[in-house]
Amino acid sequence: MSDNRQTALADAAFPCIGRVGLDGMLVSFGDALSEPANRAALAFRAALDAAAPAGVEESATSLVSAFLRFDALRVDFGTLRSEIRGLLDSRDWYAADLPGGRRLWRIPTVYGTDLAPQLAEAAEAVGLDTETAVAQIAETRVRVQTIGFAPGQPYLGELPPAWDIPRQTDLTDPVPVGALTVAIRQLVLFSVSTPTGWRHIGQTAFRPFRPEAEAPFVLRPGDEVLFEAVTRETYERLCAAGPDGGAVSEAIR
Missing domain, CATH: 3.30.1360.40 (Gyrase A; domain 2)
Incomplete structure (x- = not known):
């Protein structure tokens, strides 16, 4: 420090x-x-x-x-x-060392397209072209800092300082489950469909909240995530791959 x-x-x-x-x-x-x-x-x-x-x-x-x-x-x-x-x-x-038992998740994410229409707006606010913005997000290993707002919904960070962009003053239409949004150097992966003031930059087929499961909150504070970029075609295929949406995880040692 x-x-x-x-x-x-x-x-x-x-x-x-x-x-x-x-x-x-x-x-x-x-x-x-x-x-x-x-x-x-x-x-x-x-x-x-x-x-x-x-x-x-x-x-x-x-x-x-x-x-x-x-x-x-x-x-x-x-x-x-x-x-x-x-x-x-x-x-x-x-x-202090972070607690044991944490996992690293790799979650396939399609950036932009009509599925995540605010990528260009967020990239402009950061001062980057969309390709560079996607690369920065996709290559940054972020920590689940807390679970909040909705069941199983992770707040993740921190992104590079340029991503310290404010939340919007107005709410957008509801984003779907699995939406990846950005503001104030953090990412939020939505576990429910709801309006938001965060900019919708990516879409996953991952379900963070699974009320039918023995452990309904999939991600836990301290876990780390890479939101790896995939094509729209890959995303469409992963939508039928179950609640993990193609995500894989491994123990952090």
């Missing part, structure tokens, strides 16, 4: 612990998304689950925080806070 980033985190008094309602606790590693803060949240949540403090019933991560829910009848907030603070102070979570 850069000296400037370390100073900013220290000035902001992160990491910090806050209460959420009667039975929730939030451990925050920043007030804005950054790679170190996201890494810290993922690593800390894994360590928290391994430590299994008495009374903690579940945990989850957001972009820069780890949330835990506890049984307020078994343990009081102050006692649990002291235990969590001890774990928090045990190491530098911003430099």
